[in-house]
Amino acid sequence: MFPWTDAAIIIGLIALNGFFAGAELAIVSARKPRLQGMERARVPGAATALALQADQGRFLSAVQIGITLVGVANGAYSGASLAGPAGAWLAGLGVPVAWSTQAGFALVIVIVTYFSLIVGELVPKQLALRSPERIAVIVAPIMVVVTKITGPFVSLLDASSQLVFRLLRLEREGDHSVTEEELLHVVAEAESAGVIEGRERELIAGIMRLADRQVRGVMTPRPEVDWIDIAASPEAVRAKLIATPHTRIAVAEGSVDRIVGVLQARDALAALLEGRELNLQDLVQKAPVLPDVADATVALAALRDSSVPMAIVVDEYGHFEGVVTPADLLATIAGEFRSDMDDEHDPALVEREDGSWLVSGSLAADELSELLGFPLDEERDFQTVAGFALAELEHIPGTGESFEAHGFRFEVVDMDGRKIDKLLVVRVEAE
Numbered sequence: 001m002f003p004w005t006d007a008a009i010i011i012g013l014i015a016l017n018g019f020f021a022g023a024e025l026a027i028v029s030a031r032k033p034r035l036q037g038m039e040r041a042r043v044p045g046a047a048t049a050l051a052l053q054a055d056q057g058r059f060l061s062a063v064q065i066g067i068t069l070v071g072v073a074n075g076a077y078s079g080a081s082l083a084g085p086a087g088a089w090l091a092g093l094g095v096p097v098a099w100s101t102q103a104g105f106a107l108v109i110v111i112v113t114y115f116s117l118i119v120g121e122l123v124p125k126q127l128a129l130r131s132p133e134r135i136a137v138i139v140a141p142i143m144v145v146v147t148k149i150t151g152p153f154v155s156l157l158d159a160s161s162q163l164v165f166r167l168l169r170l171e172r173e174g175d176h177s178v179t180e181e182e183l184l185h186v187v188a189e190a191e192s193a194g195v196i197e198g199r200e201r202e203l204i205a206g207i208m209r210l211a212d213r214q215v216r217g218v219m220t221p222r223p224e225v226d227w228i229d230i231a232a233s234p235e236a237v238r239a240k241l242i243a244t245p246h247t248r249i250a251v252a253e254g255s256v257d258r259i260v261g262v263l264q265a266r267d268a269l270a271a272l273l274e275g276r277e278l279n280l281q282d283l284v285q286k287a288p289v290l291p292d293v294a295d296a297t298v299a300l301a302a303l304r305d306s307s308v309p310m311a312i313v314v315d316e317y318g319h320f321e322g323v324v325t326p327a328d329l330l331a332t333i334a335g336e337f338r339s340d341m342d343d344e345h346d347p348a349l350v351e352r353e354d355g356s357w358l359v360s361g362s363l364a365a366d367e368l369s370e371l372l373g374f375p376l377d378e379e380r381d382f383q384t385v386a387g388f389a390l391a392e393l394e395h396i397p398g399t400g401e402s403f404e405a406h407g408f409r410f411e412v413v414d415m416d417g418r419k420i421d422k423l424l425v426v427r428v429e430a431e
Contacts (some may be wrong), residue, residue: 006081010112013074014120022124023143024063024209026135029053034133048144061157062147074112082108183208198282200408206333209366215299217320217364217383218332219313223419227252230260234278241265248310250323251284257320262287262310287312292321296332299324332364355427358413361386361420370424374406386420404428 027049035053052059087104095103128135129169131202147154165171191201210218226242247265252258261284271278288302288311303309303326313321336348348360349371357366365388369376382391389410390396390402396418402411408427414422425426 010074010078010082011115013070013077014112014116016118017074018124019139019290020066020070021121022128022135023139024060025125026132027059027143028056028138029129029132030136031133032266035136038133038137040237043137045140048140049133049136052140052143052147056148057158057161057261058154059143061154061161062143062150065150065153065157066146071116074116075109078112098264142304172258202335203333205370206335209364209370210296210300210329212366213296213332213364214292214383215290215294215296215311215313215324217323217366218296218299218328219324220258220283220328221322221362222320223257225250225323227256227259228263229254229279230284235276235362237263237268241268241310248308248325250281250310250312252350259287259312259320261285262308264308275427289314290324296329298415300329303329327405357425359385359423359425361389361423368425369406372427373409374408385423389420389423 030049030053032050032053035046035050035273041052062388082104083187084101084104085102086108090103090107091100135216187196187204191198192198196204226240226244226246228237230251230253232240237380249263249265250256250259251263253260256322263280263283264285267283267285268278271283285306285308288306290302290311290313292315303324308328311324313324315321348363349368350358352358357372361384363385365376365380365383365385368385368388376388380388380391382388389412391402392405392410393401395410397415397420399412399415402409404410409426409428411424411426412420412422413424
């Protein structure tokens with residue numbers, strides 16, 4: 001007669017092993033922010049799961065004790081209780097009696113091991129990975145009891161593991177800080193799962209890109225800044241306001257290197273409507289001044305607190321480098337905006353039919369590196385693709401000159417004086 005009671009005990013031990021394996025992976029894999037949210041929502045077991053995560057050394061020791069004891073008990077009990085009946089069954093099938101006992105023992109070990117792997121390891125762990133937080137809050141109260149019962153042994157194992165780590169000169173607590181790459185990967189996974197939309201992912205990436213840039217990487221550079229002399233006549237001021245697409249113009253004293261403030265078009269319009277003379281001395285307003293190496297977030301704070309939404313950017317020697325506006329910061333996050341005056345300008349980045357890219361030298365270098373998938377030195381002293389080319393070439397190139405970097409060939413296809421205007425980027429085929 002088959003020993004059904006013994007088989008039920010073995011199945012119970014396998015299930016207990018599965019419980020320990022699933023509980024271990026669920027609590028270790030559960031995300032702390034989600035558990036904290038569940039704790040604030042007063043979900044039973046959330047606080048207990050957080051406590052177990054905070055003391056993972058003792059928790060893992062308790063789990064290992066449970067798994068080891070269950071495994072030893074299961075192996076010994078299954079061999080002692082089922083080897084005999086399995087050997088008799090094999091003998092009835094014609095296996096020689098001299099071999100049937102050993103063959104029955106081996107058969108029992110194989111079957112128990114198989115079910116232990118499936119029911120006691122793989123399935124519970126896969127279930128734990130699917131919903132770690134939900135399972136963690138369920139099993140946490142039970143695991144606390146197990147940890148208390150095995151307390152003396154847990155203390156011994158915990159101290160022993162600490163000693164081993166100390167001898168190896170390693171920190172037992174790993175670095176759990178989240179890197180920027182990991183955060184972007186999580187955002188990409190959220191997009192794939194339908195939690196956020198593609199445009200939302202692009203905005204999140206843009207915000208992180210803004211935080212990584214310096215002011216000189218987001219400003220409107222000096223050659224593209226519209227300015228007017230503070231001594232200009234009212235007619236010259238009117239002509240400038242009509243010609244410029246901007247609502248604010250830098251005001252300088254004789255030279256663009258001597259910026260004294262900003263003229264807002266609305267102030268000039270108000271003066272005209274009221275019949276007053278366009279006197280720049282009265283209309284110009286002071287603007288915040290920022291070093292070009294300041295973080296873009298510093299510019300954001302300065303513009304938010306300023307009565308004039310335009311900041312003057314200078315280098316370490318005090319020379320005028322450009323201006324930064326809220327529109328510059330927004331363009332870094334959301335991409336360039338096409339105004340009525342931009343119809344004649346080419347896009348900064350164009351993918352051609354052969355897979356190559358026509359790139360503007362003014363394009364931010366980090367945008368190109370993100371698109372093509374190559375790294376940039378965090379300590380780099382350039383912000384644009386033109387700056388990247390100059391750093392690689394180490395001289396002012398001529399039209400048609402090229403270089404290879406990061407698995408791509410960069411060819412200068414257009415120069416605007418000494419400024420790199422356009423580059424052609426082609427992937428270099430591996431030899």
